[in-house]
Amino acid sequence: MAVKDRDRFSTATRIKLLGEQTAARVYRSQTKRQARRSRLTGRAALLALVVCSLVVALAYPIRQYVSQRAEIAGLERQREQARTRVEQLRDLKARWQDDSYAEQQIRDRLHYVMPGETGYIVIDPDAAKQSRVDQGAGDRPWYTNVWDGVDKADRSGR
Known part of the structure; x- marks a missing residue:
């Protein structure tokens, strides 16, 4: 037993035993870390896949929605311009219904004069x-x- 005790307390034996224990701990922690990493990587890949599929699934409808909203805004502008133009034409029509305005325009545009007047250009x-x-x-x-x-x-x- 004395030899066993001496081996047990020798520096070489203690260093060897300490090295084996440390190696075992490092090995266990590495395998746990790798296991944790592999689970995290799988979850991350699944999450990335879901996000990508959502982006792909929603990209076309969102693009269509945005383009349709732009088209609607353009059509509303055109409608407002047309409404303004219709109002202008109604005002012009009402002016032409007035005989004094029509006479003034005929004189200005066609250079007509009333009987007894002298026209100058x-x-x-x-x-x-x-x-x-x-x-x-x-x-x-x-x-x-x-x-x-x-x-x-x-x-x-x-």
């Missing part, structure tokens, strides 16, 4: 200068005069 000085430039049109080729006439007609439409 004031020519814009810039237009007069332009007509002087056109007096020399006989010196240019005919196609230049045609294109100038087309350009003048285009400018007067604006």
Whole structure:
């Protein structure tokens, strides 16, 4: 027994025993940690899968909802613009029903005068200068005069 006791209390034996106990504890804690990690990883993967499937399932309907709301807002703006335009046209129609307004417009737009009145048309000085430039049109080729006439007609439409 003395040899056993001596082996039991020797430094080498104690270090060896301590190393084995420590190794066992480390091994147990690693396996527990790995078990915990693997469960957590599985739960996290399942949660990620559920979240992804919800995102995929809801993405299209949400996109449709947002686009439809934008379309509805655009249509409401158009309806309001149309309503405003209808009101303007009703006001204009009511004005044209008034004989004095119609007479004023006819005088202004068509240059009509009442019997006994003398009509005058004031020519814009810039237009007069332009007509002087056109007096020399006989010196240019005919196609230049045609294109100038087309350009003048285009400018007067604006």
